Amino acid sequence: MKARTLVVLLLLMTTCLPLVAYDVSDEGPTGFIKKTREFREDTAKVRLLALKGLDYVIKNDSIAREYLDSALMICHRNRVEIPAEAHFLDAECSFSAGDFQRASEEASAALSLSEGTKNYRLNVMICLFLGKCNNRTGLYKESIDYYDRAIAVSEKNNLKGFISKAYVGKSEVYGSLNDIGKQRESFERMIEAGRKEKNMGHVIEGYYRYGTSYCGDSANVPARNFLKADSLLKKCISYASGVGDSIWMAGAMANAGWNFYLQNKYDSAIYYYEKSLKYGLNTGYNYTSVNSYGNLGTIYRDLHKYGQALAYYNKAIDRAKLDPDNETRNLWWIYQDMSKLYLSLNDTAKAFTSYVLFKKYSDIQNKKESSRGLSDARVRYEAESHRKEVELLSLRLKNNRLLNIGFSGLIVLLLAIGVLLMRSNRLRNKRRISEMNRKIAEVTQANLRQQMNPHFIFNTLNSIQYYMYQHDKLATNNYLTKFSTLMRKVLDNSRHTSVPLSDELSALNLYLELECIRFKDKFDFSIVVDDEIDPLMYKVPTMLIQPYVENSITHGLMPLEGKGSVRIDIRMNENCLLCTIEDNGIGRKAAMERSRLREPNHNSLGTQITESRLDLVNSLYGTSLKTQYTDLTNEKGEPTGTRVEIHIPLLA
Secondary structure: OHHHHHHHHHHHHHOOOOOOOOOOOOOHHHHHHHHHHHHHHHHHHHHHHHHHHHHOOOOOHHHHHHHHHHHHHHHHHOOOOOOHHHHHHHHHHHHHOOOHHHHHHHHHHHHHHHOOOOOHHHHHHHHHHHHHHHHHOOOHHHHHHHHHHHHHHHHHOOOOOOHHHHHHHHHHHHHHOOOHHHHHHHHHHHHHHHHHOOOHHHHHHHHHHHHHHHHOOOOOHHHOOHHHHHHHHHHHHHHHHHHOOHHHHHHHHHHHHHHHHHOOOHHHHHHHHHHHHHHHOOOOOHHHHHHHHHHHHHHHHHOOOHHHHHHHHHHHHHHHOOOOOOOHHHHHHHHHHHHHHHHHOOOHHHHHHHHHHHHHHHHHHHHHHHHHHHHHHHHHHHHHHHHHHHHHHHHHHHOHHHHHHHHHHHHHHHHHHHHHHHHHHHHHHHHHHHHHHHHHHHHHHHHHHHHOOHHHHHHHHHHHHHHHHOOOHHHHHHHHHHHHHHHHHHHHHHOOOEEEHHHHHHHHHHHHHHHHHHOOOOEEEEEEEOOOOOOOOOEEEOOOOHHHHHHHHHHHHOOOOOOEEEEEEEEEEOOEEEEEEEEOOOOHHHHHHHHHHHOOOOOOOHHHHHHHHHHHHHHHHOOOOOEEEEEEEOOOOOEEEEEEEEEEEOEO
16 A cells, blocks of 8 residues: 555656546556556647647638647547646637637636646746737736736746737737827837847837827827837838838838828828838738828829829729728728819719719728627627626625625616616707707798898889889789799798799799899899609709899899890709709809999808708708809800809708
8 A cells, every 4th residue: 555655656746747537446556657657648649739739720720620629539538637738729719719708718727727837938828818818808907917927927937929929919908998108118118029039020010010109190180290100110111121021111111101191291102102012012912002002192182193193093993902801991091082083173973983982882891890899899798798797606606695686786777877878869869950950940041031131022012112103003913913922932931941843943933023023124034944853753952042043133134234144954963953053144253343342241141041051951861962153254254154053952
């Protein structure tokens, strides 16, 4: 008995591996030693399989899973305890499959087993993994703790290659927390550690990330520091050039180009983007090249070199389509910038086509980001739920009654918060709708007052009085009938936000007839509606066209020597009605000069009110329609009238 005990003690002292529970009572010391040797051989085999699987985690997840299955099969078949390496491989495979809860549990088990050995390298690798896993599930404090732990173990045991990785991980956590100060501190530490470990890849990446953080964007102005960004990105380019890393060189040069573009230094921006293309086109990494082509297009657009801009935009589009998985990342903003370019060229057709493509790709990109956001929220929700479940189970073991009370209180609290959030959201929506309706009402009333302005009513009544003095009962009756009918239509239409096109044109026709009578046939008018338009079917915003017609008569035709004319033409134009008002008056420039001399402080409100109403309609219905003025001239450049084009949205 003493001899058997001595053998067991010797074996325990010579191995740190856990022992399998074999029954040695019948086999004696020789049988026990044989079983222990087999156990150690199986464990070594499992560890070897797990380490090979870890090499394939990034390269080929399915092969890594095959190694894991083989290792676990040996453990279950031979009753061998699963070693830390196999737990770690299971964690990596689970993370790749999106099972973050199992990944965290397996990594924690691996960490616990590795702490009992002197395998510090494995211990640090597991800490780095747990830092990544906790960041993914939203447990930021725990993530930082694991990265700090990896740094401490690496420094204590002089391990190379891990400290800079830990600072990369910490920078990503602080990025998730939007803590730009600590994120930049992590970049500095990453560069410092990369230099000490002679890991130029991490030094280059550190300068790239550090410099990019100072470029900022339009929404993050306080974070910008153009000089700092330029200095750091140049260091990145220098180090990347030293090791011949074209990918980092292209990326850093593209970001340097963006940095100069934000400062309106277009020549420097063009230089760096072209350099980025030189190095990036042959790397097979299309994203940087597409970004460089697109931004060169935008720079040349801003420089009003539209031909070159379009050439670069088209190159960006062609390049983006080589990588279908990532094409939407750049195409949405490229088409948006192209739409702005075509608007500058007054090519509304191509501008609209580009805008449609912008909306298409931006919707796809937003859908991807939304899906990714929902996925992240689901992951973090599940991780948080799991953590709370563990806490609740612990509390239940201590005191079941307190657990029930706490759980009930949590449910009530969540329900209360949900009710409050729903109520707050409902009230916010009601306030927004109420504010929009109030603005519409104000503009509608202002427009109504404009249509029934005192000058028009006063002059109309004078005309009626004139006919009465002339004892022209027929003319007086005709005038009164038209005037009262117009007033009724205006008041009736003002009660609605939209009316059939026929009602709007009927009121406009009455108004023009009264003006013709009042000014004694000073002008002719015509209203032409395209045959494909059904005036009874299509609805338009009420009281929209008249202010522009009144403007043409008052400022364009009345000062004209001779007889004037005004033509209103309405036709379909894709998803809206195009209303064109054209007169042969004195022109806008002469009219403005005349108004300035007669009434220096006068501001015409009619068209301003109408354009405000168009803005409100655009906000309500998601349209982007506007009014366009054109000064008409003859071959000598002399003014021959004015044309106003109104894009009227079709309303339900």
